[in-house]
Amino acid sequence: MMRSRVALPAGCRHCVKVCAAMNQCEETEERVQPSKTGLCGDHEAPRPEQHTPDSPGPGPGSSCVTLLSYTSMEYPLLFRQSADERVDQESSQVPSGQSARQHLTHLDYIFKLLEDNIVTFVKNELKKIKKVLSSDFPECLESQEEEDVLDGEEEEKRRRSSREAFLKITLHFLRRMKQEELADRLQSSNPLGVCQHKLKSNLQKKFQCVFEGIAKAGNPTLLNQIYTELYITEGGTAEVNDEHEVRQIETASRKPNRLETTIRQEDIFKASPGRDKPIRTVMTKGVAGIGKTVLTQKFILDWAEDKANQDIQFTFPFTFRELNMLKEKKFSLVEFVHHFFTETKEICSFEEFQVVFIFDGLDECRPPLDFHNTEILTDVTESTSVDVLLTNLIRGKLLPSARLWITTRPAAANQIPPDCVDMVTEVRGFTDPQKEEYFRKRFRDEEQASSIISHIKTSRSLHIMCHIPVFCWITATVLEDVLKTGEGGEMPKTLTEMYIHFLVVQSKVKNVKFDGGAETDPHWTPESRKMIESLGKLAFDQLQKGNLIFYESDLTECGIDIRAASVYSGVFTQIFKEERGLYQDKVFCFIHLSVQEFLAALHVQLRFINSGVNLLTEKQKSSKKSETKTEESAETRLYQSAVDEALQSPNGHLDLFLRFLLGLSLETNQNLLRGLLTETGSSSQANQKTVHYIKEKISENRSPERSINLFHCLNELNDRSLVKEIQQYLRSGSLSTDKLSPAQWSALVFILLSSEKDLDVFDLKKYSASEEALLRLLPVVKASNKAV
Known part of the structure; x- marks a missing residue:
């Protein structure tokens, strides 16, 4: 007789493995093994010690519909012998021999036993399913006589897994046979399956x-x-x-x-x-x-x-x-x-x-x-x-x-x-190859993609940040716009420049998409300025508290109406987003922590330029900026107080905020935000004093982590004098570690850690074998795979 081959669904294939591992079942159908169940119902399944052949059946009003789970009908799979014992015993009756024919006969015999076991298992399981579906089947199985068989936890799991797999196969074939009503009834008789399916x-x-x-x-x-x-x-x-x-x-x-x-x-x-x-x-x-x-x-x-x-x-x-x-x-x-x-x-x-x-x-x-x-x-x-x-x-x-x-x-x-x-x-x-893969997928033009990848590699800060997938997306958004419009001349090289461009791009999107303007229109309108000012205040206040997500109470404290917040999230979709939990109220957050840190720094800079207020010291200055020495000192104090706040942070949570704030102090960056800032321009003297102040802090033997961030701050201020000095010593071969100042030691560590060369083996002896050198270069030693 020809047998057709039927492809089983993925969920059913598991049963083949289950059945193949089945031990030989009892030829007669086994009775129901009661078990504690986690399914809610009006009646609890009787415990084995309470169940006897004389137990009365359920009353006429009894209903166990939620307990009629086929897979929870704990029919014990009792075995007279284990499969291994049975096969060993039977195989001993097979004449031994070394020929291939004898081996094949032995294999045939084993598979005949396996087929018998599977057929017996399937027949018994189908009988139980038929009882569940029959109209004259009693409402509660628990009233039937059952043998008290106590199995271990693993046996219980195996039995449940077997029946769940077999139930999937049965439902699959019932539906193939167009017996939808029977399949639905069988599925609904299994509360666990119903709950799982819905979930x-x-x-x-x-x-x-x-x-x-x-x-x-x-x-x-x-x-x-x-x-x-x-x-x-x-x-x-x-x-x-x-x-x-x-x-x-x-x-x-x-x-x-x-x-x-x-x-x-x-x-x-x-x-x-x-x-x-x-x-x-x-x-x-x-x-x-x-x-x-x-x-x-x-x-x-x-x-x-x-x-x-x-x-x-x-x-x-x-x-x-x-x-x-x-x-x-x-x-x-x-x-x-x-x-x-x-x-x-x-x-x-x-x-x-x-x-x-x-x-x-x-x-x-x-x-x-x-x-x-x-x-x-x-x-x-x-x-x-x-x-x-x-x-x-x-x-x-x-x-x-x-x-x-x-x-x-x-x-x-x-x-x-x-x-x-x-x-x-x-x-x-992302690893370095994954970064390249991302940009080559984003920019199909091979020459354009290569140009962007090369540009990112020239800026260590950008290259490091592209380790984060979200930042790759921000970078691609900005560089795509810069290449398309040709605005702004050079592509952004520092983090601050990148985030300023990103903000401008989002403002242009708002103008064109939501306000119906043209791309050549001014980027900033009174409405968009107000939105960014509100989001900046929220970013700064919540950064101070260490919050990355905001609830209605947080918005209220910042003076933002929740309806306004929803509008912001709908307009500046790539900056600020709104989420809803399951059955819960609205939750707001910025798309990434770095965006919150940038907007917080922008808020501090805006308040100082527009109102003369130093939010880091909360001291009100004159509302109009002047060119007097006093006002230059106020500007210097703003950035110095920011350096102090960042250095005092126990977990470095203001490090990136500081880099952004110092970057925003440059007139070239402020010009990119013309229209958002009511006036631009900063004192070059204030910038020089800030650079000097940062170098003093580097010289105070700060922790390597803090010193490295301060070097990034100097980069944002376009000051690379300390680094260039050490690089010159390294190139000429005249670096004498015995004469290095603390600041120069920090610069050396920064250069080594910022190098694109893989720190697989770090040659410490190349610099000095002294104990001081080891302590100073410890961050580099830790970063390398091996130090010699």
């Missing part, structure tokens, strides 16, 4: 599309089409890093050749070879804009589309920006899940299932997570505040069987004790 369907809708640009008014693009595999490395600690994130990017970009364990997002919970302990909690670190959120979205989408991690029954993604809004509310863990994922309201307990909680953006968490004094909570039905729920979930006190994935910027990593984290991973940005 996966909703998560697919939520995460399958991303939007080109920022605003949701943009063109939706399928995430699976544009997702590029991100570089995730295993290792590191959950300890805090006090460097500004741009400095961390510099450090990462200098270590391209180090051997590191890389991980794909779908394998985030899989233990690496040699790791015995299972992974419960993963922390993924990465600077702002590096792709942490997209990474979690891809994980969720792959699960929802049945492409990966199908051993997980439920995946629940949360963002801390959403959870911040629940600080006054109380939930039990079950209520907490139901609040965000109403599809799961049929489930009143999650202990029976493999659950993954994803918490994105720990750095945005506002309620304090106190792991030392928070009460211990183990009951998933007990109500408490959200921060208590989170700390106990992360501790493993609450639902210890769950897996957790937490993402964060590096500065917030220490909010969670290291002993609560099983694995730390890090998302790295």
Whole structure:
């Protein structure tokens, strides 16, 4: 008889593996094994010790419809012998021989046994499914006689997995046979499957599309089409890093050749070879804009589309920006899940299932997570505040069987004790080849792409920042406009120039797209000036507080109406964006931390030029700027106070702000903002005094991180005298480290760390073998793979 071959769907292919691994089933149908279930219903499944052959059946009003899960009908797969024992025993009856024919006969015999086992398993399972679908089937299976068989946890998981896979196959063939009504009835008899289906369907809708640009008014693009595999490395600690994130990017970009364990997002919970302990909690670190959120979205989408991690029954993604809004509310863990994922309201307990909680953006968490004094909570039905729920979930006190994935910027990593984290991973940005690939894809003209790549390489600051995908997009947006219009002469070389151009481009887009103007019209209108001034105030006030996301209360404090904020996010779509959480209020943020830092610096500069106010000292000066020595001193004090504030910051959060503010002090940059600034021009004497002040600070033996940022500040002020001095010594071979001043030592470190040459092996002896040289050059030693 001819047998047709039927292609199975991806979800069903798993059953082939399951069945192949099946041990020989009992020839007779096994009875139902009761088990505790996590499905909500009016009746609880009877416990094995309570169930006897004499147990009365359910009353006439009894209904267990939510318990009639085919996959929760714990029919034990009892075996008289293990498969290995059976095969070994049977194979001993096969005549032994060395010939190929004898070997083939043996293989045929094994596969005949395998076929018998699979057929028996399928017949028995189909009988159970038929009972579920038959009209005269009793309403509750729990009233039937059952054998009390206690299996281990692994056996229980295997049995559940087998039945879930077989159920998928059955539903697939019923629908192929056009038996939609039976398929729907079978699927609806499985509450777990129904909840899963609804959850996966909703998560697919939520995460399958991303939007080109920022605003949701943009063109939706399928995430699976544009997702590029991100570089995730295993290792590191959950300890805090006090460097500004741009400095961390510099450090990462200098270590391209180090051997590191890389991980794909779908394998985030899989233990690496040699790791015995299972992974419960993963922390993924990465600077702002590096792709942490997209990474979690891809994980969720792959699960929802049945492409990966199908051993997980439920995946629940949360963002801390959403959870911040629940600080006054109380939930039990079950209520907490139901609040965000109403599809799961049929489930009143999650202990029976493999659950993954994803918490994105720990750095945005506002309620304090106190792991030392928070009460211990183990009951998933007990109500408490959200921060208590989170700390106990992360501790493993609450639902210890769950897996957790937490993402964060590096500065917030220490909010969670290291002993609560099983694995730390890090998302790295673009490598140098990936940067080039990005620009060659963005600019199809080969000559144009090569020109842009060469230009970026000439500016170390720009090249480093392009490690961040978002900055590559900003750079491409600016350079595309500069090349198209030919305005501004040279292409921007410093960070400040790049962000000024970016702001001007967005202003032009507003004029043309929203106001119906021409590209040749003035960039700045009274309305757009007011918008940027308001956004600058918001950026500065929230940067001072360390906030990257803003709620209605934050906007109110800054004097911004929430309706106005929505307008801003709709007009300056590539600068400021509005988001909505699940069932929550509006949340606002800038597209990247660096944009917030630039606008904050612009706000300080605007207030000083237009009003004479130094926001860093809050001392009111005359409202009209003059050319007197006193006013020059006020300008000098503004920039000196900014240097002091940045150096006093414990985590370097004002480092980039300082670079932008000093860059904005140059008249050439102010001219680019003509129309936004009511008057331009700054004192060259004030700039010289600022340069001198920065060099004094470099000479004070500051930490290498702070000194390096001060050199970047000098670059923004177009002063490279210290660096050129050391470079001249290096070129002539006359560098004597015995005579270097502290500032010159710092310049040498800056030059070595800024070099495009790979610091694979650093020859320390080339400079000096003294203890002082080792201490001074320690940052370079740390950055290199090997020092000799």
